[in-house]
Amino acid sequence: MSFDPYPPKIQHPKTRNILVISILLLVLISWLGKLDELSTEYIDDSLVKSTVAFGVARTLNAVISVCQSLTLGVGVANVTIGEVLNPVNNLVEDYASLMKLAIGSLIIQKLLVEIVSDTLFKILLSVSGAILLIGFYFKSGIHLNFLSRLFLFFLFIRFSLAFVIIMNSFVDQAFLDEKTQDDVEALSSLSHDIDTANQIQKISVADNKTLSDQLLQLNAEEQSISSLLKKQHQLREDANDSVNKADENIKNAEEKLSLMQRLSDKDLSSLKSTASAKKKSLQLLEEQIEELEENMEAIQERKTYIENTLTGKPNSLMESIGMTVSDSMSSMKSLGDKFNAFSMKDKLEGAINGILNLMTLFLLKTMILPLIFLFALSKATKLIWAIDIREILTNPRAQGNQH
Structure with missing residues (x-):
């Protein structure tokens, strides 16, 4: 079956x-x-x-x-x-x-x-x-x-x-x-x-830090030159008084001497030599003060430039005009890279999707x-x-x- x-x-x-x-x-x-x-x-x-x-x-x-x-x-x-x-x-x-x-x-x-x-x-x-x-x-x-x-x-x-x-x-x-x-x-x-x-x-x-360091150094130099200028000005006043006093001594001596005596008087010659030396010292002080003032002016100009750069201000009329023209698109060139942060923000928001x-x-x-x-x-x-x-x-x- x-x-x-x-x-x-x-x-x-x-x-x-x-x-x-x-x-x-x-x-x-x-x-x-x-x-x-x-x-x-x-x-x-x-x-x-x-x-x-x-x-x-x-x-x-x-x-x-x-x-x-x-x-x-x-x-x-x-x-x-x-x-x-x-x-x-x-x-x-x-x-x-x-x-x-x-x-x-x-x-x-x-x-x-x-x-x-x-x-x-x-x-x-x-x-x-x-x-x-x-x-x-x-x-x-x-x-x-x-x-x-x-x-x-x-x-x-x-x-x-x-x-x-x-x-x-x-x-x-x-x-x-x-x-x-x-x-x-x-x-x-x-x-x-x-x-x-x-x-x-x-x-x-890094650039900003370098500029800030330079600004600190310039401030120190400015303070040092200012102190030195103060001393030089005081020396100039003293030297100027000394020259005036020497001229007055020469004038007083000449008033006591006749014309012929003036030509041969040894004390008068010594007074004139002393006055001449003091005038040269005064002239040297004037030159040193002028040089220090020029240095001070250069330091102040450099300080102004650095401060403007750090705060984004123009350093010249042309830069000021350039900033006004380009302000709708970006600030001055030194700030251009910083504006990338805002465009980067837009990119990041777009990247979320x-x-x-x-x-x-x-x-x-x-x-x-x-x-x-x-x-x-x-x-x-x-x-x-x-x-x-x-x-x-x-x-x-x-x-x-x-x-």
Whole structure:
């Protein structure tokens, strides 16, 4: 007595042949490993891009952290860079954390692909497929459903992850990759711009410090010269009084002598020699005072120039005119770099959308889409699992003729 509910004569040969060819093709694809190769290539490429995006985030975070300690001065106004950069820096830190998750997800996917592409799973799929093929040609077909579901189980394990990754790669390349690349390049450019602005600001701060040091030195020199001038002026007054007194002594002596006596009198000659020496000393003091006053004037001019430069005021009529003309676009040239802070603020505010887009794109391509495809594939597998393979292999016409 036969327990085969579906004798060979009622099996549908054409359907059976299609199933046989399909099973053989699936086993062959499993051994060739082309799907594994494609999925691994996509994961490796995604890992590179994710690592680059994470590196850009860390670089941007480091650059912003450095810039947060700087303060820009424009005239009498101060702009604290930390106030401008804090919101963006917090968002960049969240973005970097998300990139860690994305990279971790890709590494897990790659590891799982390597596991299911191992020879063991290829053998299990091949053996289950061979047993199912044997079941098609043997009289006892009562276990065909079990064998087909066993083959389907190993087929799901062997190909589901590779299929999900490949489907994800199609969506990524068609819709997401170009946008992701543009946003990463924009963030990289922003990092470079901030770093450049930071270097410019460092130079500006260094220049200001140099000018401030020079101003302190000039103040000290001015004080020293002022003190020396005070002493020289006092000496000049004393020397002038001494010369006047000497002239008066000569005049008094000449009044007591006749013309002939004046020519031969030794005391008068001595008075004249003394007066001449005192006049030379007075002249030397005048020259020293004049030189000191010139130095004082030069120091004061230099001080005025430095003070105007530090406060952003013009140092000449032409500079004043130039400032008035260009005031609508920027202040004077010495403040041009500082105005970059405000344009940088606009760039940072614009970068927020880019960072949010990148967070969404990487979350979508590395976690959400794979889960969606895996869920859809599992649903499809469950539907296939519910199919009775023996009904597919049954020939309705033959069964009708039998009745």
